Amino acid sequence: MKPSNMPLAEAQQDMRAAYVGGSSGAGASAVAWLVAGIVALQVSPRSAVVALFAGGALIFPVSVVLSKALGGPGTHSRANPLGSLALEGTAFMLLCFPIAYAVSLYRMEWFFPAMLLVIGGRYLTFSTLYGMRLYWVFGGVLAVAAYVLFALSASPALSAFTGAAIESGFAALLFASNRKNVV
Secondary structure: OOOOOOOOOHHHHHHHHHHHHOOOHHHHHHHHHHHHHHHHHOOOHHHHHHHHHHHHHHHHHHHHHHHOOOOOOOOOOOOOHHHHHHHHHHHHHHHHHHHHHHHHHHHHHHHHHHHHHHHHHHHHHHHHHHHOOOOHHHHHHHHHHHHHHHHHHHOOOEEEEEEEHHHHHHHHHHHOOOOHHHH
């Protein structure tokens, strides 16, 4: 891949405009967490793990559709060097999923808090990706929630609903802070 001369601030603006500051991805993720919580209550916690993994696989395509529906293009410039950071962050997150699954084999109620930590860690990189410090807060809130849920030995459903609530709240904050990027 040919190196890009795109300045960092321009690359970040391109990412914010393309994905409405990441609000569409956080919104899609919130839905995946919500579905997992419902499945944990209605079917079983093990089925909720599958639901979260399946929903997680759909986050990017759903976020592209949401970005377009919200007035963004749903794709960043090919010259944007931050595209590779997004891909690398996704790869790292996916490599962490087996750890969360292994934890669930030991104690099922730890799976969703472990996933909150993994996803919270990924959101920290979004501060650079989008040029928004709000992602440091987002990642930190997910991490604190994970630790509280671990300490309480919270049910899988409560943990999944907590993830949905946090993701929803930050999706709204991200959208509100990026309205100027929406047509």
